[in-house]
Amino acid sequence: MADEVLGLGGVDAYYGDSHVLHGVSFALGEARLLGLLGRNGAGKTTCMNVTMGILRPRRGTVTLFGRGIAGQPPEDIAARGMALVPQGRRIFKSLTVHENLLVAARPPQKNGAHAPWTFDTVYATFPRLKERQGQVAAYLSGGEQQMLAIGRALMANPRVLLMDEPSEGLAPQIVAEVMATIRRLKEQGLSIILVEQNAKLVFDIADDIVILNSGRVAVSGTTAELRNSGIDLHQHLGIY
Amino acid sequence: MSLWGILAINSVAFGGLLFLLSAGFSLIFGLMRVPNLTHGSMFMLGGYVGSTLYLTWHLPFWLAALGAAATVAVFGGVIERLLLRRLSGSILAQVLVTLGISFIVADFCLLTWTGDPISVATPPGLTGGVRAFGLFFTTYRIAIILVACVVAALLWALLDKTRLGAMIRAGVDDPEMARVVGIRVSRLFTIVFCLGAGLAGFGGIMGAPILTVYPGLDGDMLPLALVVVILGGAGSLLGSLVGSFLIGFVYNFGQAMLPELAYFVLFLPMVLVLVLRPQGLFGRHAP
Numbered sequence: 436m437a438d439e440v441l442g443l444g445g446v447d448a449y450y451g452d453s454h455v456l457h458g459v460s461f462a463l464g465e466a467r468l469l470g471l472l473g474r475n476g477a478g479k480t481t482c483m484n485v486t487m488g489i490l491r492p493r494r495g496t497v498t499l500f501g502r503g504i505a506g507q508p509p510e511d512i513a514a515r516g517m518a519l520v521p522q523g524r525r526i527f528k529s530l531t532v533h534e535n536l537l538v539a540a541r542p543p544q545k546n547g548a549h550a551p552w553t554f555d556t557v558y559a560t561f562p563r564l565k566e567r568q569g570q571v572a573a574y575l576s577g578g579e580q581q582m583l584a585i586g587r588a589l590m591a592n593p594r595v596l597l598m599d600e601p602s603e604g605l606a607p608q609i610v611a612e613v614m615a616t617i618r619r620l621k622e623q624g625l626s627i628i629l630v631e632q633n634a635k636l637v638f639d640i641a642d643d644i645v646i647l648n649s650g651r652v653a654v655s656g657t658t659a660e661l662r663n664s665g666i667d668l669h670q671h672l673g674i675y
Numbered sequence: 676m677s678l679w680g681i682l683a684i685n686s687v688a689f690g691g692l693l694f695l696l697s698a699g700f701s702l703i704f705g706l707m708r709v710p711n712l713t714h715g716s717m718f719m720l721g722g723y724v725g726s727t728l729y730l731t732w733h734l735p736f737w738l739a740a741l742g743a744a745a746t747v748a749v750f751g752g753v754i755e756r757l758l759l760r761r762l763s764g765s766i767l768a769q770v771l772v773t774l775g776i777s778f779i780v781a782d783f784c785l786l787t788w789t790g791d792p793i794s795v796a797t798p799p800g801l802t803g804g805v806r807a808f809g810l811f812f813t814t815y816r817i818a819i820i821l822v823a824c825v826v827a828a829l830l831w832a833l834l835d836k837t838r839l840g841a842m843i844r845a846g847v848d849d850p851e852m853a854r855v856v857g858i859r860v861s862r863l864f865t866i867v868f869c870l871g872a873g874l875a876g877f878g879g880i881m882g883a884p885i886l887t888v889y890p891g892l893d894g895d896m897l898p899l900a901l902v903v904v905i906l907g908g909a910g911s912l913l914g915s916l917v918g919s920f921l922i923g924f925v926y927n928f929g930q931a932m933l934p935e936l937a938y939f940v941l942f943l944p945m946v947l948v949l950v951l952r953p954q955g956l957f958g959r960h961a962p
Binding site: 487488489508509510513514518519521525527528529530534535537538539541587588591 | 838841842844845847848849851852853854855856857858859860
């Protein structure tokens with residue numbers, strides 16, 4: 436695999452007393468797209484929360500560019516070059532579209548792989564956001580809110596992007612648009628983790644795949660390996 | 676000169692003072708969800724510190740006022756960092772701790788400045804008045820109104836037109852997500868707390884030539900700030916402004932016309948708003 440940018444090693448995480456992640460390990464390579472699959476409640480979002488610093492793991496390591504970040508606050512992890520497009524989008528509803536981008540803006544790190552993200556480039560990527568830049572974000576459609584959530588993450592000029600179910604609740608043609616955007620981001624050299632319930636979407640776009648089952652890594656490998664191995668996805672993913 | 680005219684001008688000026696007091700209270704309560712019962716103490720402390728800087732140290736009045744604001748802002752910052760920070764989310768604990776601090780401040784002031792009221796002369800240059808429309812306007816009261824308007828405009832610009840303001844609002848919308856996008860929310864909340872405390876302290880010294888500074892000023896002002904914020908809506912700057920002038924009028928006219936019912940008249944609008952529109956006239960959501 437290419438150079439590792441992000442790695443989880445033996446991560447155990449709890450919500451209160453309930454043990455959600457059991458020794459989860461996987462690694463994301465530079466400029467690769469890792470698809471994280473699993474049923475509802477398999478621990479995908481928890482993985483993202485631990486990685487972003489929202490949830491402190493009880494055991495295990497999280498490394499970003501070779502430095503341990505487990506237990507650090509999210510604002511510090513953001514400053515090290517990670518950004519999250521959260522489940523449910525969680526845009527700042529009382530802020531305008533422009534302000535949502537403004538509060539997240541951060542100059543690119545010196546060794547950033549691609550051209551820096553600015554208002555202009557984000558608006559060029561999502562022209563509909565430009566049309567609505569003065570509008571309060573609460574009044575955007577679901578698809579527009581998703582674009583805003585992605586645009587907001589990009590404004591921080593991240594080197595690692597976590598995307599938690601960006602297709603959730605969107606019409607099929609909007610999903611296709613979002614996936615096309617993700618593919619373009621990957622081509623620009625961004626390292627991405629894409630959390631999805633929809634295995635087909637992930638197999639279309641990912642370089643590597645990790646399947647979680649009940650908080651454990653059940654399967655992992657490159658997309659080609661998994662495709663050729665004949666693993667019964669139904670066993671881990673249910674009805675796909 | 677008609678009684679009505681005097682009352683009206685006094686009401687507007689008092690409304691200006693109330694705005695300096697309640698704008699910070701509204702920000703702290705509306706944005707940070709902290710019911711800061713030390714806010715009246717901040718006002719009183721500003722009055723005492725400012726009067727000492729002005730009368731004893733002979734600083735120019737405006738410099739003394741800024742000094743008082745800065746002192747109280749630092750005091751507010753210390754309280755936020757050392758105490759309230761540890762109590763986030765626990766309203767009862769916040770109420771009790773801020774109430775306790777207000778008692779400590781009151782005793783500290785009694786110890787330091789004795790129980791005698793301190794009268795602060797109207798600062799030179801702002802004495803006298805202007806005659807217009809057959810009425811006599813006291814210059815100092817006009818100055819208070821102007822200062823309140825300038826502060827309102829500055830606060831609005833800060834919150835609505837700057838990146839810092841947008842970050843503060845983002846932190847209020849979704850604190851966790853704000854941290855995820857890299858906003859240092861805890862630092863912002865300290866800034867808001869200092870700003871609110873400083874404004875109250877500034878109001879205390881601005882009000883000193885009219886109200887004097889005396890033990891118990893804190894307890895007189897805190898309920899007024901509460902009424903204004905409940906009336907206008909917590910977290911709404913416009914609400915504080917409108918609420919302040921409304922209460923300025925109700926308070927002055929109520930005391931002049933129905934002295935026995937002054938407090939009834941004062942709290943009646945608050946009760947009506949709580950019943951009919953609990954989020955306040957300009958509030959976004961119910962507290």
